[in-house]
Amino acid sequence: MATGKPQLLFVHGIGGLRDTATDHRRWLQALATGARDAGMADAISGLTQGWLADVTFANYSDLFNRRGAQGDTTWELGEDEVPFLTGLLDAMLEELAEQFPAASSPHEARVIADARFQLDAAVQGRQSQGVGDVGRRLVGVTTTVLRLPGVRQAAQWMNGWAVLAQLAQVGRYLDRRAKKAGLGAAVRARVLEGLDLARPLVVVSHSLGTVVAYEALHEYGGAVPVWITLGSPLALGAVVLDRLVPRPASCPANVASWLNFWDRDDVVVGQPHLANWIGPSKSGVKAVTERVDSRGLWTHTATKYLEHGDVARPVIETLRP
Template sequence: MTRGKPQLLFVHGIGGLRDTATDRREWLEALVAGARDAGMADAISGLTMGWLADVTFANYSDLFNRRGAQGDTAGELEEDEVPFLAGLLDAMLEELAEQFPAESSPQDARVISDARYQLDAAAQGRQSQGAGEGFRGLVGVTTTMLRLPGLRHAAQWMNGRAILFQLAQVGRYLDRRAKKAELGMAVRARVLEGLDPSRPLVVVSHSLGTVVAYEVLHEYGGEVPVWITVGSPLALGAVVLDRLVPRPASCPANVASWRNFWDRDDVVVGRPHLGNWIGPSKSGVKAVTERVDSSGLWTHTATKYLEHGAVARPVIEALTS
């Protein structure tokens, strides 16, 4: 049986270089706002003063940005990354088409249709002219996608090239071939660093961080009272789901509760398939998905999710139980 002070672990998603202290503070402040929204203000001092848990922000961003760039220009894409990115964009456009149907969002639906046309053209260009042409075509696709309201107002993505290079981090993490698999191993080692399996671990993971956390928790030997996933791409079919280890995908055995949250206006992650596409653990635990609605045009940030009482409540409950 685990005992002692709980641990709270934050696992981030794609992006440029991060400052561990700054991100830890911002995620914690958002969780405090969520606790207030949940009517759990009595837990706020415990969070801010560190009485409730030892809080860790697992920062592995430097492993993707070793050349000192800020995420959008860190090196060049390799030829074998183009097919993965094309598949990821295809899955994203499929999800976006569900979010912006022509009958209710005709202008946005036209943008998605234009991006789909460009994606098909990029695939043809790669076949006839090589990966360089395919990459330029994908930049065109992401540039077109920036016309959608949510993406257009995302400060982290100022141009189509920036989107593409940051989305490439997903493929780089999931690449299992020879030396390329070393990156994923290094990321998981960074997340596991300093954790104490003898104490309860509450995990909050976002975006690519949910993919990392899935594999980390299958390796981790300690008790996890609750695992929170927000803005998760885990259910993006063959692009992500079929590349997870272990397969077939299932809830980690040490997770007592898995809560997955998604925002209807999150243009990166669409329909909530996790509960249907990822199997339960041997004890029957599986993802329980709940929708939240954030204000503003850009909802795919961890802090937006954490500010919701519905997201903060299971975290606080696990830390205080």
């Protein structure tokens, strides 16, 4: 049984180059806001001062951003990336169409139908088009998706090209070919670096970070009392699910509780199928999914999720002695 001061591990998702200290502070501040929302304000000082847990922000963003510039401008769409991106966008649009049916959400449905038309045209013309032409069509899809309420005017992703480039990070991480698999291994090594197997570990992961955490926790030998997933693409169809290792997908054996949170306006998540598509661990633990409704225009950020009391409460309860 793991004993001693708990460890709290933050695992970020897609995006540009990050500053470890800045994001460490922002995630803790958001979690403190969530603690207040949960009526647990007495735990804030212990959390932010490091008394409750040793907190680590696992920053692997430099492994994806070659020049180190925010929104890495050196990325170019490769021929081998097209199938993954078209599949991922297809899954996202399918889930969004379920969330916004024409009867109740006519504007959103029109936007999604427009994006679907553009994606179908890109797929159908792929054989006769160059990679550049396909890329421009896919940028058109992501640009159209940015018109959805809750996504437009987002400060984090300013244009469709940036969206496509950052979504491509998911495919790059999941690429298992011999010359490509080293990236995923390096990311997982960065996440697990410096952890103490003898002490309990609480993991909060977001976006691509939930995919990374899924595989890293299957490799990790220590006890994980609770694993929190936020805005997870793990259930975005076979395009992600069928690429996970190990397969068939199941909850890591060392996880005692898995809590998954999703927001209806989070474009990366889609419907909460995760609990149905990923099997339980040998001890019967599987994801328990709960919806949260974030305030503001852009919901696919870790800090938006962490500000919810429902998200912060299980983290604080687990860390408290």
